[in-house]
Amino acid sequence: MSADHHPGTDPTSQTLYALTGVAVRYPGGRVALREVDLQITAGERIVLLGTNGCGKSTLLKVLNGLIPPCEGRLCFEGKRMGPALRDRDWERAFRRRVALMFQHPEAMLFNPTVAEEIAYGLGHLTRESRRRRCQTWANRLGLAHLLDAPPSQLSGGEKQRLCLACLLAPEPEVLLLDEPTANLDPRTTGWLLEWLATQAMTTVVATHYLPSASDLGERAIVLGEDHRVVFDGPVKAALADRALLLANNLAY
Numbered sequence: 197m198s199a200d201h202h203p204g205t206d207p208t209s210q211t212l213y214a215l216t217g218v219a220v221r222y223p224g225g226r227v228a229l230r231e232v233d234l235q236i237t238a239g240e241r242i243v244l245l246g247t248n249g250c251g252k253s254t255l256l257k258v259l260n261g262l263i264p265p266c267e268g269r270l271c272f273e274g275k276r277m278g279p280a281l282r283d284r285d286w287e288r289a290f291r292r293r294v295a296l297m298f299q300h301p302e303a304m305l306f307n308p309t310v311a312e313e314i315a316y317g318l319g320h321l322t323r324e325s326r327r328r329r330c331q332t333w334a335n336r337l338g339l340a341h342l343l344d345a346p347p348s349q350l351s352g353g354e355k356q357r358l359c360l361a362c363l364l365a366p367e368p369e370v371l372l373l374d375e376p377t378a379n380l381d382p383r384t385t386g387w388l389l390e391w392l393a394t395q396a397m398t399t400v401v402a403t404h405y406l407p408s409a410s411d412l413g414e415r416a417i418v419l420g421e422d423h424r425v426v427f428d429g430p431v432k433a434a435l436a437d438r439a440l441l442l443a444n445n446l447a448y
């Protein structure tokens with residue numbers, strides 16, 4: 197495939213994602229998303245809000261190309277993602293640019309040491325760059341003293357920080373985070389919120405923890421209990437709309 201088909205090579209493209217009428221049903225028929233229409237522009241910081249089971253994790257997996265919609269159209273930089281992901285070169289470029297941190301990310305950890313875990317996604321760098329990048333991210337996430345430890349021996353919060361280090365070390369352009377502060381202590385939570393605020397990358401962060409919502413982005417997308425987008429607008433407006441929060445089980 198020629199380079200002009202690879203994600204990231206269209207300089208005129210500002211719209212990263214375009215979703216039209218996207219629906220997801222899991223095997224067995226459980227509906228997770230209904231008629232989702234959404235555009236995400238490069239550099240946007242989006243907070244994805246909604247109650248348990250409304251489809252936040254599913255939407256992040258759709259954006260990461262892990263779950264194909266059963267209805268509707270999903271495009272990344274103007275290309276239909278389903279067919280594009282079948283192209284190995286396109287997929288590799290896409291995976292390098294777009295990173296998803298799962299809600300329970302420990303499942304991602306499988307290397308014998310913390311250092312190897314962080315270095316795992318850096319295969320495209322030289323040995324020396326890999327070592328330096330690994331050290332930088334271990335320092336940033338307070339893991340420098342654990343580089344030789346097996347990931348299985350880390351605490352829940354340390355595992356969460358390691359998962360973040362693994363995800364951030366390759367320096368992706370699009371970051372999809374599912375409840376990223378769930379296991380983090382206040383200092384690491386503060387660090388992550390401040391760090392995210394300084395980044396130019398596109399972020400979509402799912403949370404139902406409203407107090408950090410306005411630190412996580414400027415645009416809120418609220419999924420309702422019927423798995424549809426019920427609000428798409430400024431975070432501040434969403435948080436000020438008591439009726440919206442009550443109707444969607446985000447406040448009581």
Ligand SMILES: Nc1ncnc2c1ncn2[C@@H]1O[C@H](COP(=O)(O)OP(=O)(O)OP(=O)(O)O)[C@@H](O)[C@H]1O
Pocket residue numbers: 222223224226227228246247248249250251252253254255299404
């Ligand atoms: N693998 C699966 N198989 C069947 N149903 C699933 C699967 N994963 C999720 N679901 C269902 O899809 C719906 C949306 O789930 P999802 O995990 O996307 O919600 P969520 O908004 O992230 O929830 P939470 O805030 O509780 O993490 C739920 O009803 C859930 O039970």
